[in-house]
Amino acid sequence: MHNNIKIDNTFAEAFPMKASRLIITAHNIKWAREAAKAFCGFATSVIACGCEAGVEHELRPDETPDRRPGVSVLIFSMSSTELQKQILNRTGQCIMTTPTTSVFSGNYSDDKINLGHSLRYFGDGFQISKVLGGKRYWRIPVMDGEFLCEEFAYKSKAIGGGNFLILGDKIDHVLKAAESAVCEMNKLKNIILPFPGGIVRSGSKVGSKYKSLIASTNSEYCPALKGIVKSKLSKGVNCVLEIVIDGLRFDDISNAMKIGIKTIIKRKFPGITEISAGNYGGKLGPHLFYLKEILK
Amino acid sequence: MNKIFLETKISIEGSLNLKNLSQINNPDFSIDEFKKIKVLYKNKQKNLNEIFKKKIKKSKKNFNEIFIEKTNSYFEYIGYKWTNDSIYINSDIGSYVAAKMESGKIIVSGSVENFAGAEMKGGYLQVKNNAGKFLASSLPGKKIGMTGGRIFILGNVTDYLCYEMRRGLVFVSGKSGEYSCNNLISGTVIIGKVSGRNFANYVKRGTIIVLSRIKLESHFTETSNCSDSFLKLLENHIQSILKKRIFKPSYIFLRRLGDTRVEGKGEIFSLDF
Numbered sequence: 001m002h003n004n005i006k007i008d009n010t011f012a013e014a015f016p017m018k019a020s021r022l023i024i025t026a027h028n029i030k031w032a033r034e035a036a037k038a039f040c041g042f043a044t045s046v047i048a049c050g051c052e053a054g055v056e057h058e059l060r061p062d063e064t065p066d067r068r069p070g071v072s073v074l075i076f077s078m079s080s081t082e083l084q085k086q087i088l089n090r091t092g093q094c095i096m097t098t099p100t101t102s103v104f105s106g107n108y109s110d111d112k113i114n115l116g117h118s119l120r121y122f123g124d125g126f127q128i129s130k131v132l133g134g135k136r137y138w139r140i141p142v143m144d145g146e147f148l149c150e151e152f153a154y155k156s157k158a159i160g161g162g163n164f165l166i167l168g169d170k171i172d173h174v175l176k177a178a179e180s181a182v183c184e185m186n187k188l189k190n191i192i193l194p195f196p197g198g199i200v201r202s203g204s205k206v207g208s209k210y211k212s213l214i215a216s217t218n219s220e221y222c223p224a225l226k227g228i229v230k231s232k233l234s235k236g237v238n239c240v241l242e243i244v245i246d247g248l249r250f251d252d253i254s255n256a257m258k259i260g261i262k263t264i265i266k267r268k269f270p271g272i273t274e275i276s277a278g279n280y281g282g283k284l285g286p287h288l289f290y291l292k293e294i295l296k
Numbered sequence: 297m298n299k300i301f302l303e304t305k306i307s308i309e310g311s312l313n314l315k316n317l318s319q320i321n322n323p324d325f326s327i328d329e330f331k332k333i334k335v336l337y338k339n340k341q342k343n344l345n346e347i348f349k350k351k352i353k354k355s356k357k358n359f360n361e362i363f364i365e366k367t368n369s370y371f372e373y374i375g376y377k378w379t380n381d382s383i384y385i386n387s388d389i390g391s392y393v394a395a396k397m398e399s400g401k402i403i404v405s406g407s408v409e410n411f412a413g414a415e416m417k418g419g420y421l422q423v424k425n426n427a428g429k430f431l432a433s434s435l436p437g438k439k440i441g442m443t444g445g446r447i448f449i450l451g452n453v454t455d456y457l458c459y460e461m462r463r464g465l466v467f468v469s470g471k472s473g474e475y476s477c478n479n480l481i482s483g484t485v486i487i488g489k490v491s492g493r494n495f496a497n498y499v500k501r502g503t504i505i506v507l508s509r510i511k512l513e514s515h516f517t518e519t520s521n522c523s524d525s526f527l528k529l530l531e532n533h534i535q536s537i538l539k540k541r542i543f544k545p546s547y548i549f550l551r552r553l554g555d556t557r558v559e560g561k562g563e564i565f566s567l568d569f
Contacts, residue, residue, distance in 0.1 A: 025525065065531040102525040126561070130484060130526070131444075131463065132501070134532045145523035
């Protein structure tokens with residue numbers, strides 16, 4: 001027990017993913033945020049979105065390649081092919097379309113993903129290539145001037161699906177605790193919380209009674225099903241929210257979970273009774289985050 | 297690798313062709329072979345150790361560094377087809393420095409003569425004083441100029457700057473002479489001021505930025521500005537090398553496209569009147 005909150009002797013189970021970081025800049029932070037918001041839209045879960053994406057952090061003008069305000073976004077997917085497709089489509093439809101934006105790669109590796117290399121054709125032959133410092137950039141003419149785009153993004157190994165569950169007596173209390181944890185976790189680099197506001201209420205289990213579904217509701221943690229299924233919820237628990245974390249490295253996720261859980265413990269939110277984690281008995285992924293070890 | 301210090305034994309009073317000094321770039325090159333390198337002095341073949349006294353120190357870097365002292369404008373072809381290693385020259389040198397250079401770095405504390413960086417393919421050349429004619433251009437009788445790399449001239453240059461240049465980045469802090477940027481195929485050229493006539497004739501593509509006001513002939517069309525993202529990216533890149541900002545906040549650029557005589561899509565930025 002930590003401040004009357006029980007920490008379950010369990011683990012979060014995460015799986016290998018591919019990730020890439022993009023730096024979006026714009027004339028002012030408003031438009032960089034708008035582009036990032038559009039880019040990260042409908043990217044909560046690989047179950048149906050093809051990717052998971054989120055804003056990593058905002059960047060001051062002195063931190064971006066073109067000295068304009070910017071936003072760093074991370075995008076994760078299960079395969080390289082899907083990641084390539086999602087980045088290209090989302091950059092073309094969400095970043096290039098946003099006024100004043102430019103896009104640059106924010107990580108480097110040997111595995112390239114076409115960015116400007118493919119998007120340049122939108123310039124219909126009027127695109128201009130520039131090589132600076134060994135990197136090629138494409139200047140694509142658009143109606144507000146030019147869309148500047150680095151030729152390649154880069155993919156690297158990453159981990160998706162780190163998580164913990166916050167169990168409490170009612171939604172007000174659990175939501176407040178979860179929001180507080182998200183607020184602290186959002187300050188960290190190399191991770192994103194892909195769900196809306198960083199919180200997910202519809203945690204899932206693998207499979208379903210319906211053959212066509214690959215995932216269905218996490219019935220063990222649904223308070224409304226207590227009594228009719230084998231529930232993991234004790235008597236006073238009437239609400240569960242989950243925070244899912246995707247990160248570039250094991251330690252990034254582990255640290256984010258630690259900070260999130262410790263925030264909840266330290267701030268002594270009323271009604272919070274237990275912290276647990278989602279796992280599938282080790283069937284889904286090789287990365288296991290044991291709650292008790294994380295909090296040591 | 298090694299730090300090699302070269303100092304002339306004799307007073308150099310005629311053309312000294314140092315093309316073969318680039319043999320040192322070969323990864324199999326043994327430092328014992330150094331004295332056997334043949335150079336041409338006044339059109340006569342000599343061993344390098346007849347011209348230079350050398351001092352060699354071991355270095356932890358994975359490339360060789362060569363320091364050449366007491367040079368003058370007779371020293372030619374330094375860094376010809378140069379790769380990987382670095383050369384530091386503390387005085388003036390002659391023509392063809394960094395011609396056909398592929399990679400590595402050459403820093404000249406004095407001035408250079410003609411054809412510096414001609415047909416350069418990669419690497420970095422910095423000249424702290426002035427440069428002569430045909431900087432970053434094609435070599436005599438050839439039609440392809442610089443195709444990659446970066447050249448930074450912190451003084452002035454004379455005529456035929458970037459003639460037939462294809463790719464790469466050239467920065468000239470001071471003035472350029474006549475026929476600058478003629479027949480530019482592509483690449484990026486930044487010039488402090490254009491003082492000569494016949495500027496940017498027959499430009500096909502590429503970007504020329506002049507940090508002063510210029511009058512252009514009618515074969516350039518005034519157009520709207522591009523986004524400031526590219527100019528800021530470029531400035532950021534140059535600032536990372538020169539450690540100073542090249543665009544003042546008050547700068548407003550006028551952008552023109554041409555040369556219309558060759559259906560060119562080259563762009564020229566200059567300060568607005």
